[in-house]
Amino acid sequence: MMNGHIRVGIYGASGYAGIELVEILVRHPQVTIVFATSNTYAGDTVPGTPLTYIPHAQADLADVDIVFLALPHKASAPVAAAALQAGVKVVDLSADLRLNTPEAYERWYQTPHPNPELLPVPYGLPEINRAQIPGNAVIAAPGCYPTTTILGLYPLLQAHVLLDGAPIIVDAKSGVSGAGREPKPNTHFVEVFSNFSPYSPGRSHRHVGEIEQEIGKLNGAVGPLIFTPHLLPVDRGLMASIYVTLNDGFTSDEAQGLYEETYQHEPLVTVLPPKQQATLRHVVRTNGCAISLTPVTERYLHITSVTDNLRKGASGQAVQCFNLMFGLPETTALL
C-alpha cells in the first residue's frame, strides 16, 4: 500500500488489453500504477500516465501489492508463480490459469503447462463465481469468447432447462483487437477491410475447452459446444449468437423472465426488453454485457450476447475481479 493506495504492476501493458487496463486503472481511486511492462515498447510513454514502459525483466515485485498479467499464454504462468512466491497477488488475463488441469491445458494449447502446481485457480467470472474470488491470491480472468458465451447461457444452465445431449451452437464474431497488437497478415487493414471471415471453426478454437469446462460445472448433461468464431471488420466488440434446444420443462417464452430475474442485481449485465436486439453499440467502450432473447419456437431459443472484447472480455473483468479480491465496491472505475 502507498498512501492508502493499492500498488499495482501491469505486465504486457502495451497490448490492446493492457492499454485498456491502464486506462481503467488510471481512473481507479484506490490504485497507484507502479510499473507497466512491455518488451516491444520499452522506453515509450505509457499513455495517460507519467510512466514509461519497462522491460518485463526490470519489474520489481517488491514494489507492488498485485500484478495484472496481460502476457501471452505460456509466458504468463511463470510470472504468476514468481509473484505469488513474492507474496504479490495476481490477476492473470492470459489463458494459462483458466483450465483447471495441466492435461486440459496441454490438450488445447498443444504444449505442457509451464506451472502445473498453480492449478486449479478460481475462474474470475464474478456474475457466476463471485463468492470464490475474495480472499484468493490469484484469479484467472476469462477470455472474451468464454465471457460472452457463458453469460449468455448461464441462466439456462443454472436452471437446468436445456435438453440433455443437445448441442449448444455459438456463431461468434470478434473485432480485430481480439487478435492482438502484433502485426500479422490476417490483421493487415487491407485483408480485413470489407471482408468477413470465419476461423478455427467447429471445435478447433482454443476457447472451446474453457467454455465447456465452465458449462460442465453448471450442467454436465448438455451436448457438445459447436463454436464458429469470425473476424469482424471493426476494431472492438464481440457478439455470440447462441442457438439452444430447451427441455420439456421450459418454453422459450419463459426465458425472458428467467434472464431478467437471474441478472436483476448485476450492475454489468443488461437484459434487453423483448423484441430488442443486442448490438455491438450497446457495449463498446463499456465494461458490461448485454443480452437479448428471441423465442423461435417453443423448444428453440436464440440468444444474442455482446461485450467489448477488451473490457468485459478482458481488462474490465480483470479489474472487477481485483475489486472483489481487495474488498472494494465491485464496479469501482467500471461505470
Added chain:
Amino acid sequence: MMNGHIRVGIYGASGYAGIELVEILVRHPQVTIVFATSNTYAGDTVPGTPLTYIPHAQADLADVDIVFLALPHKASAPVAAAALQAGVKVVDLSADLRLNTPEAYERWYQTPHPNPELLPVPYGLPEINRAQIPGNAVIAAPGCYPTTTILGLYPLLQAHVLLDGAPIIVDAKSGVSGAGREPKPNTHFVEVFSNFSPYSPGRSHRHVGEIEQEIGKLNGAVGPLIFTPHLLPVDRGLMASIYVTLNDGFTSDEAQGLYEETYQHEPLVTVLPPKQQATLRHVVRTNGCAISLTPVTERYLHITSVTDNLRKGASGQAVQCFNLMFGLPETTALL
C-alpha cells in the same frame, strides 16, 4: 430483336441491384438495353450507358423482348402482368413471384398478392431448377439470403441425409446494400460504422417463407428453419453460416465429397478444399457462390456459404436465368 440483339428493358434500374444489372448487361454481347427506369433519378444518366433514366410510366413495352424488374415487392407483379400481356418476357427480381401461392405471399408480406393469377412461377435458381427455366415467359429470381442458404444446403437436401425434424440453423450476415438505396435511419453511415447488429431474428424475416418453400420441395421432412440475419458494416457480400444435424446414414466427413460431386459441373459454385473457410472476399464482385464445410462431430456439420448479395444474390442470377431463357450460354457476361 434488333440487329440480332435481344432488346432489354430494366425497371428500377437505379437501385443497387438495378445498377449492377446495367453493369452486367452493358457487357453482354447479345443484349441492347433499350430503357432503364427510375422514378427517383429520372433524367439522370444511366452509368456506363448513353441512356437517361425514364419514369416507370414512360417505358414502352412494345420496344423490348424482355424486362428485368428490380422494383419493390407489390409494385413489381403488376408490371410483370402487363409485360406478359404484351408478349414481353419477364425476369422478376422482387419477391412478388417467388412464393407459389397467394396465401403464402399474404402470410409473409402481410398484404394480398397484387396479381395472384400469375402464380406459381418457376423459381430461378439454375443450379437446382435449371430444367424449368428455358421456354418460360416469366422467372422469379430468388433473393440473396435464399440463394446463399439453399445453395449451401442443396447437396444435403437432395441426398436426404439431414435428420428428420431437426432444425436448420442459419446465422446470416449481409452487407448494407442489401437494405436498398433509399436512405433510412438504419443505413446511415454513422449507425452502421463499427457496429454489428441482428434484425428480424428467429422466424420473422420474410425470406424464411421462400427458403422453407424451396427446402420443402427437396426434402419435406426436415425441421424448422431458424434464421438470424445481421447487418454487416461492409457495402456488399453475404454469408450464411449453417448448422445442421445429419441422420444415421451419413457422417459429416462424407460431406466434402458429396458437395464436390454435386457442384462439379457448376461454373458459378465453388466448393473450397477441406480446412479452407469461405469469406466474403471469395465472391464479392463476382457472380458466384463459394461454400466451405467443417465436420464438427460425426453428426453435426457446419457450412459456410457466401455470395455477393447484388450479383449471385440478385442481378447476376437474373442474367443467368435470362441466358437460359433465351438459349444463350448460361454464363454469358457473368465470368
Added chain:
Amino acid sequence: MMNGHIRVGIYGASGYAGIELVEILVRHPQVTIVFATSNTYAGDTVPGTPLTYIPHAQADLADVDIVFLALPHKASAPVAAAALQAGVKVVDLSADLRLNTPEAYERWYQTPHPNPELLPVPYGLPEINRAQIPGNAVIAAPGCYPTTTILGLYPLLQAHVLLDGAPIIVDAKSGVSGAGREPKPNTHFVEVFSNFSPYSPGRSHRHVGEIEQEIGKLNGAVGPLIFTPHLLPVDRGLMASIYVTLNDGFTSDEAQGLYEETYQHEPLVTVLPPKQQATLRHVVRTNGCAISLTPVTERYLHITSVTDNLRKGASGQAVQCFNLMFGLPETTALL
C-alpha cells in the same frame, strides 16, 4: 436553480451533437437536465437519462435556467429570442448567431436572418474570447470546421506573422456525423464506405464566412481563405490541414515555440512535439484540440489541427462556454 443545480433544457437533443451534449451534461455535477426536445423522436427515452424526448413546442422555458440549442439554422434563433425574453440564458450551437450582422448571415445562408435584433453575439471560442463569455446571456458556439481551423491559426494571427494578402489554404476532412442524423443519400453507408470525396470546395462552404469573420478580427491583412472540406469514411473526427505563408519577421522554425507558448495554459489544446503528427485518434471522444506543426521551408508552414467534430467542434465547446457563463471551473465534465 434546483437543489443548487443549474436547470438545463436541451433543444434538438436527438441529433448527433445533441446526444453528445446529453452525455456530457449527465456527468456534470452542477447540472440537472430538465427537458430534452426532439420532434422526430418524441416519446423515446433520452439515452443515459430517465427522461423522454418531448416535442420542441412542449418545452417550458419557465422550468430552466439555461437552454442549449442544437437546432437547424433558421429554427434556432427564434427559440433563442423566446428564451432570452423569458430570462433564460442561451448557448446556441446552430449557425444563427455566429455571424455578426444580418447581411453576412443572408450572404452565407441565402435567407434573411430570422432575428436580426439578437446580433451580434459573443463567439464562444474560449481560447480566444474567454473574457467575453462570462456575464453574457447568450453565446454562439462555433462550428466544427471554424473551431479546428481558427485554433490551428490563432497563434500566427495574433502574432501578425502571416504574409499580408497571402491566402490561407485549408484542406479539411470531417467524419460523417458532421452531416447530421437525418438520413440523406450522401450519408448512406454504401455511398460513404470505401470512398472519400470533396464537397463545397473553394469558397462555397457556409463556414467560410464564419472563419473569415473571426480571422479578420485577429488580423485584417491576411489573404482569402481557400477551404476544401471532404467527407471521411469514419463516424467522427475532423482534421484541418492548413498551409500558410509567413512574413519576413518570422520563420517556420519559430512556430513550434510560438504555439507552445500561446497554448501552454490551455487545458483543452495540445501542441504536439516536433515531428509528431496530429491524427483523429488524438482527439476522438475527447473535448480537446491537438495541433502539430511542420516547417516546410523558411516561409511556408504546414499545420494539422484536429478535433472531435461532436465535442470540441460542438457539444464540448458549448459546455465549456456554459461553465464560463456560470462561473464554474471551465473544464467541468470535459476532462
Added chain:
Amino acid sequence: MMNGHIRVGIYGASGYAGIELVEILVRHPQVTIVFATSNTYAGDTVPGTPLTYIPHAQADLADVDIVFLALPHKASAPVAAAALQAGVKVVDLSADLRLNTPEAYERWYQTPHPNPELLPVPYGLPEINRAQIPGNAVIAAPGCYPTTTILGLYPLLQAHVLLDGAPIIVDAKSGVSGAGREPKPNTHFVEVFSNFSPYSPGRSHRHVGEIEQEIGKLNGAVGPLIFTPHLLPVDRGLMASIYVTLNDGFTSDEAQGLYEETYQHEPLVTVLPPKQQATLRHVVRTNGCAISLTPVTERYLHITSVTDNLRKGASGQAVQCFNLMFGLPETTALL
C-alpha cells in the same frame, strides 16, 4: 514469343501491385505469364492462374520477352540490369529507375544507387511521355502519388500559366494498400480503422524528388512542392488535392477548357464537368485518372486528381507502358 504471345515474367507478384498486375495480364490477349515470383509466398498458387509462385532466384530470364519488376527499391535495379543483359525488356514499378541521376536517388533514398549505369530511364507516364516509350528496352513506371499529382498539374505546367516561384501545394490521401502487403504496426487494422493521419509531411516524402523532377522538365520556374500525404482508412484509391497560384496571363475560369482540351484524346484521363468533384469512387478498380477543377478566385485554382493507387498508380500504368513498348493498342486489357 510463344504462339504469337509475348512471354511475361513478374517479379514480386504477391505484393498488392503484383497481384493487380497478374489480374490485368491474365486478361491480356497478347500475353502469356510464364512465371510469377515471390520469396514470401513461394509454392502458393498465383490467384487466377495455373502457376505457383517461385522464388526470385528460380526465375529463368531465358523464358521471357519482358519482365515486370514489382520489387522493393534497391532490390529492383539489379534484376533490371540482369534482364537487360539477357536481352529481356523491363518495366520497373519500383523507385529505382525513376530519378534520373544517382545523386538524386541517393538524396531521396539515403543509399547509393545499386546500378547507376542504368540511369536515366524514360519516365513511363504515357499521357506526358508517350513518344519516349516505344522502342525502349526499359521503362520506369511512376509511383501513385507522382502519377496522380503530375496528371493533375500537367495542363497548367505545359501552358506555363503558373505563377513563377509560387509553391505547389498537394494535400494527398492514399488507401492502405499503398503501404505494401508486409504487416507493419501502421497498417494494423486497429491502428487505421476510424483514424486518419498525415505522414512524411512537408518535403520529407520520397516521392517529392520524383514529382519535382518531372515538374521541372515541364516548367522550371515554379516554386517548391509542398506535399502532405495522409493514410486513408480505405483499402485502395488515392487523391491529390492541389492548390496553385496562376500568373497574370490566365484566370482560373479558363482552366476547365484547358484541361478538357489537353486530355480530350486521352482514354484513361477524365476531366469532370464543372461543379462535379472527383472522388475515389470515380476510379477505384479502373486504370484511369479523374480530375475536377474549382476556380477559387481569379488567381487561385483548386484541382482534385484521383487514381486507384494499384492501377493507374502502379500496375495499370505499367501495362499501359508495356502496350506502347510492344506496339499494341495502348489500352489493351485496361478498359
